[in-house]
Amino acid sequence: MTTGTGFGSLAAAWAEQSRYREMPEFARDRAYWSEYLREAPGAVSLATRTAPASAKLLRIAGELAPATVGQMRETARRVRSIPQLTVLAATAAYLNRITGESDLTLGFSVTGRTSPLLRNTPCAVANVLPVRLAVRPGTTGLELARQAAEQARRGLRHQRYRYEDMRAGRAGEPLFGPHVNILHTVSDLRFGAAVATVRDLAFGPVEDLVIAVREEPGRQRVHVELNANAQRYDHDGLAGHQRRFLHMLRSLVAEPDRPVGEVDILDPAERHRVLYGWNATTREAPATTLPDLFETQVARTPSATALVFEATELSYAQLNARANRLAHHLIGLGAGPERAVALVLPRSVDLVVAMLAVLKAGAVYVPLATDQPAGRIELLLRDVDPVLVLTTADGHGTPGGGVLRLDDPRTHAALCRCPTANPTDRDRRAPLTPSSAESPRGLRGRRRRRPAARRADRGLLLRHVVGGSAADGRRPRTAPDQ
The missing domain is CATH 3.40.50.980 (Rossmann fold)
Incomplete structure (x- = not known):
């Protein structure tokens, strides 16, 4: 059902979503996620503080070099995936190296537009799916990228089941810490002679950390943004995570057959600071015991x-x-x-x-x-x-x-x-x-x-x-x- 503007109506979209909850598909999706999350570990976060979801965000963005984008595409080709999902694999690798946790659950944002009506209706139906990944010392970047692709494909078959329902089934506890949001945007819009630039102002309330991946169609440019709950992260800490995470991502796609446990998450400048700058503690010792x-x-x-x-x-x-x-x-x-x-x-x-x-x-x-x-x-x-x-x-x-x-x-x-x-x-x-x-x-x-x-x-x-x-x-x- 469409309106005179050619868009679907909000009432029709709402009715379709309501019917889904009474269909056998809803029961199958609920059973799938219940089993998938039955032995899932608790949420693992990079934050050092706890706080509720907040609309006050810290945002730090970076752009990947064309060579890195090409390596992402080659890694994705080898596992029959899309380049952006290598970011999901890199997130798991980085979280493993920082926290030491091996069994991880990450969030993965999806559009939720599973029917022609929903794809043609301007309304919010996006969902966040949990993706479980196992990172062992010998797991290579390619194996982790393959895991991410396979787990994401499985989840997409059941993406209509809402994250809110999954969380309610776990006593309201969060299912994951960081989550990855893949965005397809254009840098410039034209309205006749007027040229507009697209800027996302906010993602709404963020519980922990959203890693947004933006690719401009037709261009060899990928932007990676870290959007963090400002009550859990501070600017300097987030900047350090962004620098190390991008270093991990570049290393993972540059040498996808290398075990992620061997990737140095510190770039040369940070390694020098840790080994020498922080240890420059020479001082005169008192002549006493x-x-x-x-x-x-x-x-x-x-x-x-x-x-x-x-x-x-x-x-x-x-x-x-x-x-x-x-x-x-x-x-x-x-x-x-x-x-x-x-x-x-x-x-x-x-x-x-x-x-x-x-x-x-x-x-x-x-x-x-x-x-x-x-x-x-x-x-x-x-x-x-x-x-x-x-x-x-x-x-x-x-x-x-x-x-x-x-x-x-x-x-x-x-x-x-x-x-x-x-x-x-x-x-x-x-x-x-x-x-x-x-x-x-x-x-x-x-x-x-x-x-x-x-x-x-x-x-x-x-x-x-x-x-x-x-x-x-x-x-x-x-x-x-x-």
Whole structure:
């Protein structure tokens, strides 16, 4: 049905859409999308903030070079698709590289004009379809473009089913983050002698990010615009995404047989900024030690909260006093400069106190995660050859040799007899980093040779810490966290 202007009537278009919801086709489309989305992951976004859909947008546009447009067309030809769908593939590749997510759902805008009447009626019937894509480390750009084409073709057969209905079936949760909108526009319009230029002012409310792809018919020009929810993105962040995304798109179509996991998403300028500009942090270091800095803060704010763990809270003065008692005790047991103290402790107040106490004693601490396999702990202890091992009771063996159990009543009694004053007559050393401490050779360059008698006691030390050793034929066990 058409009006006197040659256009279809809005009433007829509305009636056609209403009839669709009563037809078997509607039930088939609903079943298709219900199954398609049944195990779909949640929406994955590039945004760092959450906010509702907004009509306030940030827009950044870029134009692709003719050579890139030609490569898009060649990639599309190989997968029997249209060039613009390579943007859908590039969006999935970029989202994967930024977020690390492998199973992605993107949005894909369609006209929704599935009948002659709807194609001839000036009304809004556009829809957004979810497109699920899987990006694995070895997935090539061509394979991803083929996925995008196949998934889009499948969805187009059921495009009349509204996105609003799909979302209602998922408790109102968004189905995707970014979505791609392919637009066919002309740059110039003529009305007699008058020439007009087409400009899109807005897309309406945008929930997350719309990547608009505009191709001017008859021209080797493609524009890519990022239209972002201004409440979720800021201008600088969006500009960075636009720059990296276009770099990903160009790389994907230039080398479509290359795995997307090997594509460098940073252009040379940004790579130089990340590696060198952001690391230009050279500054004069104060001629002091970490214990000195901590003790200065203790003197400045003794009553301020320094440490909170679960229900325990310590002020700077309390933490300093506990660390000082333990430091004096460690010094008496042989800890000091050029010597290592291993910490086989769970995350706790005791762990922080022990780290600070070892530094105050002038030694270096070597933290060992308690959830590591016993064999790994044994290997590290053999390599580090610590003067002491600080740990907790595990019910295996009797403390002896170089093991100090912090929850042993005898240790508690010994600490109560130690002074709370800051140790001042020992050279202090900065700790090794956890990464170097856990490396099999992390401490080799820092330790000095131990007396032979202490090396002979090492087997006993290992048995008390890990519950056994190769020497006594028992399988080593880690002490359970208390």
